[in-house]
Amino acid sequence: MSAGARIWALHLAALALLAAGGVLLPAYHLTNFAKVMVLATYAMGYNIAFGYTGLLSLGHALFFGAGLYGAGMLVQHAGAAAGPAAIAGLLAGGAMAGVVGLLALRTQGVAFMIVTLMFAQAGYLTILYNTAWTRGDEGIVIAREARVLLGFDLSADLPRYFAAFALFAAGLVLKLWLVRSPSGRVMIALRENEERSRMLGYDPYARKLAALVISGLYAGAAGAAYGLLFGYVGASLASTQYSILPLLWVLLGGAGTVLGPFVGALLMFYLIDYSSAVTTASLLVVGVALVLLVLFAPKGILGTLRERWLKWLP
Amino acid sequence: MTSRLIGKTPNRRSVLGGMAAGAGALALPTFFPGYTHAQSAEPIRLGFQLHRTGIGASYGRWYERTATAALNVLNEAGGINGRPVEILFEDDGTDPARGAEVFGKLATQSNCDLVFGALFSHVVIGTAPRAAEMKVPYLVCSEGHHVASGMLNRWTLQPGITDVKSQVQGMAPFVTQNLGKKVTMIFPDFAFGHDHRDYFTAACAAQGGEVIAQIAIPPTETSFTRYFPQIPAETEVIYHVMVGPAVLTFVKELGEFYGSGARPQLFGFIDSLEAVDIASPGLEFLEGSHFWEAHPRYKQADASEHEVFYRNAVGVDDNGASVTDPADVATYAHMFSVWETLFVIKAGMEAAGYQGPADRQKLVEAIEAMTAFAESREHPQGDKTFNGKTHQAFGHQNISQVQGGKLIRVHRTSLEDGYYPDEVDYTTQSF
Numbered sequence: 001m002s003a004g005a006r007i008w009a010l011h012l013a014a015l016a017l018l019a020a021g022g023v024l025l026p027a028y029h030l031t032n033f034a035k036v037m038v039l040a041t042y043a044m045g046y047n048i049a050f051g052y053t054g055l056l057s058l059g060h061a062l063f064f065g066a067g068l069y070g071a072g073m074l075v076q077h078a079g080a081a082a083g084p085a086a087i088a089g090l091l092a093g094g095a096m097a098g099v100v101g102l103l104a105l106r107t108q109g110v111a112f113m114i115v116t117l118m119f120a121q122a123g124y125l126t127i128l129y130n131t132a133w134t135r136g137d138e139g140i141v142i143a144r145e146a147r148v149l150l151g152f153d154l155s156a157d158l159p160r161y162f163a164a165f166a167l168f169a170a171g172l173v174l175k176l177w178l179v180r181s182p183s184g185r186v187m188i189a190l191r192e193n194e195e196r197s198r199m200l201g202y203d204p205y206a207r208k209l210a211a212l213v214i215s216g217l218y219a220g221a222a223g224a225a226y227g228l229l230f231g232y233v234g235a236s237l238a239s240t241q242y243s244i245l246p247l248l249w250v251l252l253g254g255a256g257t258v259l260g261p262f263v264g265a266l267l268m269f270y271l272i273d274y275s276s277a278v279t280t281a282s283l284l285v286v287g288v289a290l291v292l293l294v295l296f297a298p299k300g301i302l303g304t305l306r307e308r309w310l311k312w313l314p
Numbered sequence: 315m316t317s318r319l320i321g322k323t324p325n326r327r328s329v330l331g332g333m334a335a336g337a338g339a340l341a342l343p344t345f346f347p348g349y350t351h352a353q354s355a356e357p358i359r360l361g362f363q364l365h366r367t368g369i370g371a372s373y374g375r376w377y378e379r380t381a382t383a384a385l386n387v388l389n390e391a392g393g394i395n396g397r398p399v400e401i402l403f404e405d406d407g408t409d410p411a412r413g414a415e416v417f418g419k420l421a422t423q424s425n426c427d428l429v430f431g432a433l434f435s436h437v438v439i440g441t442a443p444r445a446a447e448m449k450v451p452y453l454v455c456s457e458g459h460h461v462a463s464g465m466l467n468r469w470t471l472q473p474g475i476t477d478v479k480s481q482v483q484g485m486a487p488f489v490t491q492n493l494g495k496k497v498t499m500i501f502p503d504f505a506f507g508h509d510h511r512d513y514f515t516a517a518c519a520a521q522g523g524e525v526i527a528q529i530a531i532p533p534t535e536t537s538f539t540r541y542f543p544q545i546p547a548e549t550e551v552i553y554h555v556m557v558g559p560a561v562l563t564f565v566k567e568l569g570e571f572y573g574s575g576a577r578p579q580l581f582g583f584i585d586s587l588e589a590v591d592i593a594s595p596g597l598e599f600l601e602g603s604h605f606w607e608a609h610p611r612y613k614q615a616d617a618s619e620h621e622v623f624y625r626n627a628v629g630v631d632d633n634g635a636s637v638t639d640p641a642d643v644a645t646y647a648h649m650f651s652v653w654e655t656l657f658v659i660k661a662g663m664e665a666a667g668y669q670g671p672a673d674r675q676k677l678v679e680a681i682e683a684m685t686a687f688a689e690s691r692e693h694p695q696g697d698k699t700f701n702g703k704t705h706q707a708f709g710h711q712n713i714s715q716v717q718g719g720k721l722i723r724v725h726r727t728s729l730e731d732g733y734y735p736d737e738v739d740y741t742t743q744s745f
Contacts, residue, residue, distance in 0.1 A: 028418055128533065144443070234410050234440055235504075236436060273419075282367075282405075
């Protein structure tokens with residue numbers, strides 16, 4: 001089997017397993033997996049910027065929030081249907097990433113982290129203050145009647161699961177294609193050595209901006225899906241925590257791996273779910289897990305697998 | 315007869331006949347009251363969405379104690395419909411996303427009949443859609459207006475505490491008639507503060523008063539001195555509802571701003587100082603000021619027998635602190651809602667003849683049919699009315715004054731003070 005066939009076989013098998021999960025998983029885990037797939041889509045987008053292009057952003061909550069509120073407010077205030085709202089969320093995430101990127105990409109490294117963090121904080125406070133539109137920290141509920149897409153009731157367990165699956169599958173396939181394409185190679189080249197890439201004739205600013213916009217589109221789509229699938233749009237989902245979380249998911253699963261964000265999001269979700277049942281220090285458990293990861297598998301789970309055994313893993 | 319049975323070997327026909335008789339007997343439980351009892355004695359399992367960690371942890375600690383104390387009283391009195399009751403607590407981290415997950419976990423993994431107990435509005439709003447999706451009753455103790463505003467759904471009810479719109483409306487006459495008519499509001503610049511801003515401004519105007527300045531404090535602020543010069547000199551009353559860890563700094567700096575000179579009257583919501591000792595250093599400035607309390611923290615001279623029973627059962631001393639640790643001050647103004655909600659659940663389940671999850675809709679309908687709760691052990695905060703259409707309870711509110719470092723009640727509103735026109739009729743919505 002060629003390397004390409006093996007790669008596609010692995011990822012399609014992962015998708016097949018998830019599709020089967022829609023039939024096999026019990027109700028509680030069905031909803032959990034739907035949420036994990038939406039959040040993993042967000043993390044996949046983050047991975048395009050961070051894992052593949054080397055852009056360590058601390059402001060992705062702004063893009064996720066743009067998608068969340070782009071869709072949610074359109075439904076709430078304009079009575080839009082789920083389909084147009086989802087598209088609006090997708091575009092809002094991409095547009096916000098484009099605007100932030102135009103300014104923030106003039107900086108690098110730590111400065112880029114801080115600038116993106118400040119943009120995200122400004123976005124969060126904008127949501128918090130404008131209660132007439134956003135209901136601030138309380139957030140808004142998306143009415144069930146509006147959560148219908150192509151005739152499917154997204155508030156029901158199974159349609160929600162498969163809507164999340166469709167989003168995740170599309171994101172995964174697109175990402176796999178992207179990172180194996182010439183453009184993807186340039187992204188990796190930028191991450192490894194920006195000056196050498198420039199010397200080879202690539203425009204780092206334009207390439208990084210494109211990567212950030214694609215990352216923003218993923219975040220926007222995930223944000224919109226979160227609102228429509230789970231019925232809640234709130235400021236806490238656009239807080240700094242939601243900039244840090246995709247970074248942790250990606251680090252846990254493996255930065256610069258296609259499936260890593262899903263693995264990281266899934267493990268982190270259940271780590272919190274199970275540890276919170278036995279201790280109030282569930283975040284300490286997560287912290288210890290991350291410390292152990294840094295000590296023994298600094299490239300994340302799939303990153304370590306790739307380093308030691310599966311050299312072909314994208 | 316005994317001798318005739320001894321040595322008698324059962325044949326195939328008699329064994330099959332016996333098995334059939336046994337199966338028939340099992341299918342007819344009325345002949346076997348023991349079996350019926352075993353079924354009906356299955357505990358009712360109530361899920362509790364607990365703010366054990368996160369920003370609501372100080373409330374969560376006391377909500378858990380209150381729920382546990384109420385559960386003991388409930389079970390000692392025979393449970394619900396003669397069945398014992400269990401409460402399963404799950405930490406939601408005071409986070410709306412986690413709140414919805416915890417709700418699902420309680421309903422599906424722990425097989426709870428319903429979920430109750432959440433206080434923070436964003437957790438309630440983030441969780442309510444899940445309640446409707448799963449068709450599981452969700453009884454909140456949040457005091458937010460989101461239930462009565464029509465924002466939520468038929469499965470979400472608030473029978474244990476008055477909502478903030480009603481609270482503020484009930485307070486306004488006292489403020490304008492006793493403290494002053496020119497009011498400056500200082501509030502946190504997010505939804506909680508905005509609710510106070512909007513509801514009080516309207517209620518104050520209705521009473522002939524006027525809000526002459528609205529000073530919104532950003533939630534990220536840790537020092538407040540630069541905002542105080544914005545308070546107009548003609549201010550007669552400062553209405554403050556600051557919350558969060560910076561509230562002690564707020565009061566201290568306000569005291570420093572006015573010094574020992576004349577100052578406007580102060581009126582605040584105890585939310586600012588729940589779980590905080592009024593006698594804390596730096597709070598001396600509050601002496602003589604007024605606070606809203608749904609339930610007076612300090613045991614009042616005219617405390618009812620029900621209030622005394624409740625206070626003892628939860629383990630709170632006369633000063634509103636834990637009987638085992640005077641430094642552990644209760645969230646007393648709010649936590650009665652957990653106690654009262656549990657007894658509304660009992661009344662609702664018994665009225666609905668609740669047997670199991672199939673009767674969840676009947677339970678909601680039974681609670682919707684309720685109209686009033688008399689002051690009693692079950693409702694120690696006082697009598698209340700319940701509006702089944704808006705799913706909202708309305709109770710008396712208390713205004714207390716800080717006197718000698720203690721909160722002494724000086725006014726109690728009537729139920730009618732807090733009424734406002736219905737904004738929703740949930741009973742017309744489908745399940």
